[in-house]
Amino acid sequence: MNIPLKPKDVIDNGQLREIFKCSPQGGMRRSHKTNTLVLISNHVGSIYADRWIDEVLHYTGMGQSGDQELDATQNKTLNESQTNGVEVHLFEVFVDKEYTYVGQVQLTESPYQETQPDKDGKERRVWVFPLRLLSGAPTVLDEPSYRAEAERRAKKAARLSDSELKKRIAQTKRKTGTRKTQATQYDRDPYIAEWAKRRAGGICQLCDRSAPFLNAKGEPYLESHHIIWLSKGGEDTIENTVALCPNCHRKMHVVNTSEDREKLIAGNLAQTN
Numbered sequence: 001m002n003i004p005l006k007p008k009d010v011i012d013n014g015q016l017r018e019i020f021k022c023s024p025q026g027g028m029r030r031s032h033k034t035n036t037l038v039l040i041s042n043h044v045g046s047i048y049a050d051r052w053i054d055e056v057l058h059y060t061g062m063g064q065s066g067d068q069e070l071d072a073t074q075n076k077t078l079n080e081s082q083t084n085g086v087e088v089h090l091f092e093v094f095v096d097k098e099y100t101y102v103g104q105v106q107l108t109e110s111p112y113q114e115t116q117p118d119k120d121g122k123e124r125r126v127w128v129f130p131l132r133l134l135s136g137a138p139t140v141l142d143e144p145s146y147r148a149e150a151e152r153r154a155k156k157a158a159r160l161s162d163s164e165l166k167k168r169i170a171q172t173k174r175k176t177g178t179r180k181t182q183a184t185q186y187d188r189d190p191y192i193a194e195w196a197k198r199r200a201g202g203i204c205q206l207c208d209r210s211a212p213f214l215n216a217k218g219e220p221y222l223e224s225h226h227i228i229w230l231s232k233g234g235e236d237t238i239e240n241t242v243a244l245c246p247n248c249h250r251k252m253h254v255v256n257t258s259e260d261r262e263k264l265i266a267g268n269l270a271q272t273n
Contacts, residue, residue: 001034001087005101007136016091016099028062028074030086037077037086039105039131042093044152048126049116051187056108057090061127064119068126070111078129082107090131094148108132121164150188157190165195169238189236193224200243205267206260207248223249227264239268 003019005011013024020038022029027046029038039059041050048060061068061075070079081088090102109130118124160168168191202211202220211220222243228234242264244252252260 105131153190157194196241197243204245205242
C-alpha cells in the first residue's frame with residue numbers, strides 16, 4: 001500500500017482512519033479495505049509494557065483483561081502476517097491524540113509470553129511480538145518526548161503501594177530497553193527505582209546521611225543509581241539499584257571507586273536478605 005506518510009510524520013486520529021480505512025479505536029486496527037494492520041504503541045495512557053530493544057519493538061498483543069490468546073482477534077492477524085499478505089504499520093503516541101508514524105514493520109522472531117498486569121492490575125499472561133522496521137532504524141526521539149515519557153512512568157510507579165511495586169518488579173525481569181535520542185537512553189524500570197528509594201528510608205546508601213532536602217511532596221529526596229552502570233552491562237534489578245543523595249550520586253559517576261561499589265553491593269545484599 002502506498003501511504004502519504006514518512007517516518008516522524010504526526011497525524012490525528014481522523015487522518016489515521018482516513019488513510020488506512022480502519023477503526024478509530026484500539027491499539028491493533030485491522031482494515032480489510034486496505035489489507036493493513038495498524039499498530040499503536042501508546043506511551044501516554046496504555047497498560048501495555050511495549051519497549052525497544054536493539055532496534056526491535058517488543059509489542060504487547062491485544063486484550064486488556066485476563067490471559068491473551070495468540071489465535072484470537074488481531075493477535076492472530078499479526079502472528080500470521082508473514083504469510084497472510086497483511087501489511088503492518090506502526091505508530092507511537094507520546095502526546096495524547098497525536099500519532100507519530102514509525103514505518104512498516106514485520107515479525108523478526110516468534111511471539112513469546114510474559115506476565116504483565118491487566119487493566120485491573122491483576123497478573124496475566126500476554127503475548128509479545130518482536131517487530132523490526134522493514135527499512136532503516138527507529139526514528140531518533142527528541143529529548144522532551146523521551147523525558148516526558150520517563151516522567152509519566154516514574155509518577156505511575158510512585159502511586160503504587162509497596163506490595164504493588166514488588167509485584168511489578170517480579171513481572172518485569174527482562175533485558176533493559178534502549179531508545180535513541182541525541183544519545184542512547186536506557187529505559188530504566190520505574191518500579192525498581194521507586195522501590196530502591198523506599199527501601200533506603202530517606203538515608204543515602206553511600207554516605208549514610210539523611211537526604212539533603214524534601215521534595216515538593218515532603219518526601220526525602222534521593223536519586224536511584226545502578227551500582228554497575230547499564231552502559232557497562234549492569235542489570236536493571238533491585239540488587240543492582242541503590243538510592244543516593246545527589247552529591248554521592250555525582251561522586252559515583254565521577255570517581256566510582258571499587259571501595260564505594262563494594263559498600264553499596266554489601267548494603268544491598270544485607271537489605272535483600
